[in-house]
Structure formats: C-alpha cells, structure tokens
Amino acid sequence: MNDALELAVVVPTFNERGNVATLVARLDRALAGRNWEAIFVDDDSPDGTASEARALGRTDRRVRVIQRIGRRGLSSACIEGMLATAAPAVAVIDGDLQHDETLLPRMLDLLQGDAALDVVIGSRFVSGGGTGEWDRDRIAKSALATRLSRRVLKGDLSDPMSGFFMIRSDVARRLAPELSAIGFKILLDLMTASPVPLAFAELPYTFRVRTEGESKLDHVVAMEYLIALYDRMFGRFVPVRFAMFSAIGLLGVPIHMGVLALAILGGATFLFAQILGAMAAMTVNFFLNNALTYRDRRLKGWRQLLDGWVSFCVVCSVGLVANVGIAAFVHDARAGGIAASALIGIVVGAVWNYALSSKFTWGRY
Numbered sequence: 001m002n003d004a005l006e007l008a009v010v011v012p013t014f015n016e017r018g019n020v021a022t023l024v025a026r027l028d029r030a031l032a033g034r035n036w037e038a039i040f041v042d043d044d045s046p047d048g049t050a051s052e053a054r055a056l057g058r059t060d061r062r063v064r065v066i067q068r069i070g071r072r073g074l075s076s077a078c079i080e081g082m083l084a085t086a087a088p089a090v091a092v093i094d095g096d097l098q099h100d101e102t103l104l105p106r107m108l109d110l111l112q113g114d115a116a117l118d119v120v121i122g123s124r125f126v127s128g129g130g131t132g133e134w135d136r137d138r139i140a141k142s143a144l145a146t147r148l149s150r151r152v153l154k155g156d157l158s159d160p161m162s163g164f165f166m167i168r169s170d171v172a173r174r175l176a177p178e179l180s181a182i183g184f185k186i187l188l189d190l191m192t193a194s195p196v197p198l199a200f201a202e203l204p205y206t207f208r209v210r211t212e213g214e215s216k217l218d219h220v221v222a223m224e225y226l227i228a229l230y231d232r233m234f235g236r237f238v239p240v241r242f243a244m245f246s247a248i249g250l251l252g253v254p255i256h257m258g259v260l261a262l263a264i265l266g267g268a269t270f271l272f273a274q275i276l277g278a279m280a281a282m283t284v285n286f287f288l289n290n291a292l293t294y295r296d297r298r299l300k301g302w303r304q305l306l307d308g309w310v311s312f313c314v315v316c317s318v319g320l321v322a323n324v325g326i327a328a329f330v331h332d333a334r335a336g337g338i339a340a341s342a343l344i345g346i347v348v349g350a351v352w353n354y355a356l357s358s359k360f361t362w363g364r365y
C-alpha cells in the first residue's frame with residue numbers, strides 16, 4: 001500500500017475550541033482511505049483552541065498545531081500553514097464547520113487527475129452552491145466585494161471571496177513571497193500574485209450556518225479587504241501604509257483649522273490658538289494612525305500610548321521644520337513658484353513624518 005502523504009488541510013482558528021474535535025472527526029470521515037494531515041494555525045486563542053487541537057494530536061498524529069504568539073491575521077495564518085507541510089496538495093478550510101469538508105476528496109481527485117490544474121475552489125455562486133442562511137445585507141456586501149475584486153483578478157472566478165480551496169503546495173510555495181498577507185482573502189491574494197493566471201476549477205457547495213463560537217468578520221475586516229485591493233492595484237507606486245498615513249494627515253488640516261477658529265472665538269491669542277490647533281491635529285492623527293495605519297503594531301495601555309504620542313509629536317514638529325525649511329529654500333532659489341515650493345515642502349515633511357514615526361513611534365515595542 002502506498003502511504004505517502006497526499007494532502008494537508010490547513011485550518012486557521014481563532015476561538016474555535018468547541019469546533020476542533022467535530023472538524024477532525026468530519027475530516028476523518030470525509031477523507032477515509034486518503035493520507036492526510038490537519039494543521040491548525042491558531043493565533044493564541046484565549047479559549048484554548050490550540051491545546052484542544054494538541055490534545056487530539058497526541059493520539060492522532062495526523063493532527064498538528066502551529067501556535068502564533070502576538071500576531072493576528074487570517075491570510076498570514078493560512079500562508080504559514082501552507083508552508084508547513086510536505087504534502088503535495090494543501091487545502092484551506094474554516095475551523096467553524098461552515099465549509100463543506102465532504103468536497104475535499106473530489107477536490108483532491110481533480111488536482112491529482114489533471115496536472116495542468118493549479119487550484120480547486122469551493123464556490124457558493126456556481127449552480128448547486130449557496131450561501132445558506134445569510135441575510136440580505138451580508139449577501140449584498142459579499143456581492144460588492146466580488147465585483148470590486150473582478151477589477152484586480154485575472155481569471156473570471158465566481159467566488160473569489162471563498163475561503164475554501166485546495167492548491168498544489170509547490171504553487172503556494174512559489175507564490176508565497178509575492179503575497180501581501182493583509183486581511184482575510186487569501187485566495188484572492190494567491191490568484192492575483194501569480195504572474196500567469198492560475199488554472200482553476202470550481203465545485204459548488206453551500207455555506208453552512210455557524211453553531212459554535214462567533215464570526216470575526218467586522219468593519220475592520222472590510223477595511224482590510226479594501227486595503228488589500230488597493231495594495232494589488234497601486235501598492236507598487238505608493239505603499240498602502242504611506243497612502244493611509246497621508247490621508248490621515250490631510251484630515252489634520254480641517255481639525256487644525258476648526259480648533260484654531262474655536263480658540264480665537266474664545267478669546268485666545270493667535271499664537272496660542274495655533275499651538276492648540278497643531279496639538280489637536282497631531283493627537284487625532286496619532287490615534288487614527290495607531291488604530292488604522294499601524295493596526296498590526298498597535299500601541300496599547302497608557303504607558304505605550306503616552307510614549308508613542310510624545311514621540312509622534314516630536315517627529316511631526318521636526319517634520320514641520322523640515323517642511324518649512326525645504327519650501328523656503330526651493331522658493332528662495334527660484335526653483336519653483338509659491339504653490340510648487342509649498343507642495344515640495346509638504347511632501348518632504350510627510351515622508352519625514354512617515355519614515356521616522358514608523359521607526360520611533362510604532363517600531364519600538
């Protein structure tokens with residue numbers, strides 16, 4: 001009997017303790033007669049998902065665990081799981097039992113039977129598939145995300161948002177260095193990372209209702225999704241983080257003006273009002289950047305926040321001096337008109353603020 005490992009099933013988890021044993025039992029049933037392993041990639045879930053999976057792994061060697069400390073992210077978890085196996089094929093399936101694991105043997109047969117095929121995708125939107133009991137709101141959001149993704153996709157996928165697929169592991173390894181690893185949509189990331197379109201097949205399935213635990217899909221995830229799309233379309237020209245940092249910086253202008261106006265109305269001198277406006281803009285900028293631009297390295301607790309805020313204000317103040325200095329230099333040298341000189345100053349200041357705050361404000365913990 002040939003007992004070579006055929007398939008790894010990567011299961012990203014966060015707080016899925018109640019689903020682990022059921023999922024392994026269902027994989028055991030669905031993949032009877034095949035040589036497979038399951039790799040749970042858990043982001044140190046507080047509910048003890050990783051220990052639950054390890055407990056199973058002690059008596060069932062097909063079950064393995066990667067426990068990541070201090071990190072979160074569905075895409076990056078899937079990537080690490082995919083790189084951790086020796087199997088020639090690797091599937092990604094949610095740990096909450098919403099995906100239909102009975103599709104796995106057919107996915108594997110397709111990949112093994114056709115050397116030209118790179119990936120087999122579980123789709124909710126080909127005939128025979130479905131979204132189960134999704135409400136209309138969620139269906140509409142998913143349809144919008146699908147339409148947006150068409151703009152960056154090379155192939156005509158029916159369900160690019162699917163989190164359920166099987167890919168040749170050498171293809172995954174080849175693409176891994178190109179993946180942006182941001183957010184939720186690993187399939188989209190893989191499909192767009194490939195210089196030549198991947199050859200894919202789709203199998204219908206119906207998205208099941210979650211019975212244990214809760215969904216981690218929230219507004220931030222939606223934002224991460226947009227960021228991932230931006231990254232694929234324009235990231236080569238202007239890095240995502242810098243674009244966000246600059247957009248948030250722009251938001252500082254109306255805040256500065258608003259506070260300045262209020263302070264002057266309240267009887268403050270111009271100098272004092274100007275300082276107040278600048279402080280308000282920097283403070284709002286700091287907190288927005290902390291929550292969005294540097295979400296993955298967010299400062300927490302009052303000590304880190306205070307340290308971060310002070311260093312951010314120092315960096316931005318020096319940036320302002322650089323901005324004014326460069327603009328004045330360009331203007332005095334008659335190298336540019338008023339607007340051009342000012343713009344050059346602003347760009348230099350923004351790059352300065354971005355480069356130094358990423359190191360001194362968000363690069364220290």
Ligand SMILES: Nc1nc2c(ncn2[C@@H]2O[C@H](COP(=O)(O)OP(=O)(O)O)[C@@H](O)[C@H]2O)c(=O)[nH]1
Nearest residue numbers: 012013014043073074077094095096215216217
């Ligand atoms: N490792 C890891 N897994 C995650 C993370 N966020 C979600 N998951 C897992 O990814 C799968 C899909 O997440 P879920 O919240 O159910 O998304 P939904 O089905 O789209 O609502 C589940 O198995 C989650 O436990 C994360 O940050 N890290």
Ligand SMILES: [Mg+2]
Nearest residue numbers: 094096098215
């Ligand atoms: Mg789910």
